[in-house]
Amino acid sequence: MLFHSTRGGDNQKTFEQVLMQGLANDGGLFMPDFWPKVNIDDLRNLESFVDVAKYIVPLFTDSSFNKDEVEELLDKTWHNFDKKDLINIIEINEKISILELFHGPTAAFKDFGLQLAAAFFNKTLENLNKTAIVFGATSGDTGSAAIDACKNFDLIKSFILIPEGGMSEIQRKQMTTVDKENVFPILVDGTFDDCQDIVKKGFKERKFLQDNQYLLAVNSINWVRIIGQICYYFFVSLKINKFSEPLNYSVPTGNFGNVFACYAASKMGMPLSKIVVAVNSNDIMDRFFRNNDYSKEKVNETISPSMDISVASNFERLLYDLYLDRDSDSCSKFYSTFPETGIELNDRIWEKSSALFLSYSSDDNATYERMKFYFKNYNYIMDPHTAVAADAVENLKEKLDYKTIILSTAHPAKFPNAIKDAELSIENLPKKLNDVLNKEEVAKKLSYKDNSIFDYIKRNN
Numbered sequence: 091m092l093f094h095s096t097r098g099g100d101n102q103k104t105f106e107q108v109l110m111q112g113l114a115n116d117g118g119l120f121m122p123d124f125w126p127k128v129n130i131d132d133l134r135n136l137e138s139f140v141d142v143a144k145y146i147v148p149l150f151t152d153s154s155f156n157k158d159e160v161e162e163l164l165d166k167t168w169h170n171f172d173k174k175d176l177i178n179i180i181e182i183n184e185k186i187s188i189l190e191l192f193h194g195p196t197a198a199f200k201d202f203g204l205q206l207a208a209a210f211f212n213k214t215l216e217n218l219n220k221t222a223i224v225f226g227a228t229s230g231d232t233g234s235a236a237i238d239a240c241k242n243f244d245l246i247k248s249f250i251l252i253p254e255g256g257m258s259e260i261q262r263k264q265m266t267t268v269d270k271e272n273v274f275p276i277l278v279d280g281t282f283d284d285c286q287d288i289v290k291k292g293f294k295e296r297k298f299l300q301d302n303q304y305l306l307a308v309n310s311i312n313w314v315r316i317i318g319q320i321c322y323y324f325f326v327s328l329k330i331n332k333f334s335e336p337l338n339y340s341v342p343t344g345n346f347g348n349v350f351a352c353y354a355a356s357k358m359g360m361p362l363s364k365i366v367v368a369v370n371s372n373d374i375m376d377r378f379f380r381n382n383d384y385s386k387e388k389v390n391e392t393i394s395p396s397m398d399i400s401v402a403s404n405f406e407r408l409l410y411d412l413y414l415d416r417d418s419d420s421c422s423k424f425y426s427t428f429p430e431t432g433i434e435l436n437d438r439i440w441e442k443s444s445a446l447f448l449s450y451s452s453d454d455n456a457t458y459e460r461m462k463f464y465f466k467n468y469n470y471i472m473d474p475h476t477a478v479a480a481d482a483v484e485n486l487k488e489k490l491d492y493k494t495i496i497l498s499t500a501h502p503a504k505f506p507n508a509i510k511d512a513e514l515s516i517e518n519l520p521k522k523l524n525d526v527l528n529k530e531e532v533a534k535k536l537s538y539k540d541n542s543i544f545d546y547i548k549r550n551n
């Protein structure tokens with residue numbers, strides 16, 4: 091399996107190249123050259139999450155790693171989860187189940203993709219006898235999952251920029267309290283966008299790098315993260331009904347990576363009825379699915395901060411694959427003027443999505459109400475991101491046949507203010523989160539306004 095860019099300028103790449111490069115050279119996103127098909131009868135006989143992963147992951151990695159190597163790697167990839175099968179499924183009623191994806195070490199679903207990314211980064215660095223710097227900015231859960239996933243690999247140093255403010259205390263402390271020689275959390279006196287600009291500059295100039303050293307990104311466009319997420323869609327289908335009937339999935343959506351993994355699983359053969367794209371008041375995806383309007387607006391701060399985005403980067407993959415039938419010239423044309431010009435498709439083309447996708451946008455009020463409703467009726471406390479997905483299901487239920495799976499992407503204890511404002515309370519904080527709260531913050535405080543961040547990286551590299 092080789093990979094190519096959605097914009098046509100970067101082709102014939104191996105898995106390893108795509109892994110280490112992240113973004114394609116022409117600014118596009120990497121896609122597999124074709125959708126590998128699964129044999130559902132084979133999958134039905136599997137037992138564990140890792141069994142499923144051992145079936146799915148090699149379909150994408152055979153250009154760089156043989157099957158035995160990958161299986162050995164996968165035995166050690168996902169670690170420090172509270173559940174033996176990594177996930178937990180809560181049946182709410184006949185029509186609805188909640189898929190809890192937050193039992194990993196950082197209590198958000200990003201552990202699935204980033205632990206897989208880190209394992210393959212490390213394996214590649216070992217094979218090539220090189221080292222790497224992970225450099226990224228975070229507005230929430232990505233940074234902590236990246237730090238945690240990379241911290242035990244000595245060949246990788248992580249420098250993560252954390253904007254002061256914007257995220258919850260637990261989210262911040264999950265990064266700022268990590269005291270390890272190869273981890274460098276940096277508190278920055280600016281916004282997430284200021285941090286992003288510094289990261290972009292760093293990737294362009296690459297001045298702090300040593301010879302023969304990789305600079306790795308951990309943002310959600312890396313294909314390896316999508317692979318990690320495809321695995322749990324197949325696994326939950328197996329657990330719920332052994333693929334006997336299609337399911338609906340309601341996905342709390344920001345950068346569209348999780349939704350795209352669901353779409354990818356269906357292209358590979360997983361039975362699927364509808365994907366519900368659930369967003370907060372940052373509604374670019376809802377505007378697109380409802381009105382064929384994909385245009386950038388400014389970011390609103392909400393109580394589900396990990397979905398506060400102005401554009402959904404992984405949407406480019408869906409545009410390319412579903413709407414444009416993999417015509418990279420058209421895709422490239424759309425993105426040559428985006429975001430200055432919004433994307434509006436020919437109506438006939440736009441209608442292609444209606445068979446598979448539904449969308450809904452919930453504001454903070456509706457999110458609080460949904461959290462209260464689930465506690466009152468089902469004695470279940472959900473985090474605000476999950477509540478956005480649950481609210482979409484309630485509002486779209488007339489359009490949903492079959493069973494619906496609500497993806498729960500974070501543990502509610504990560505968002506104590508939202509829980510309190512919904513007049514709920516969490517009795518038992520998970521030990522791993524409680525430990526974090528009681529630790530000392532060790533992050534370096536630096537300014538984005540001068541060269542101090544790059545100097546700091548260089549000094550510690």
Ligand SMILES: *Cc1c(COP(=O)(O)O)cnc(C)c1O
Pocket residue numbers: 198199200230231232310342343344345346347348349396397475499500
């Ligand atoms: C990252 C994140 C999301 C959004 O996922 P995308 O793949 O970017 O759409 C939703 N919920 C939580 C808790 C997250 O951390």
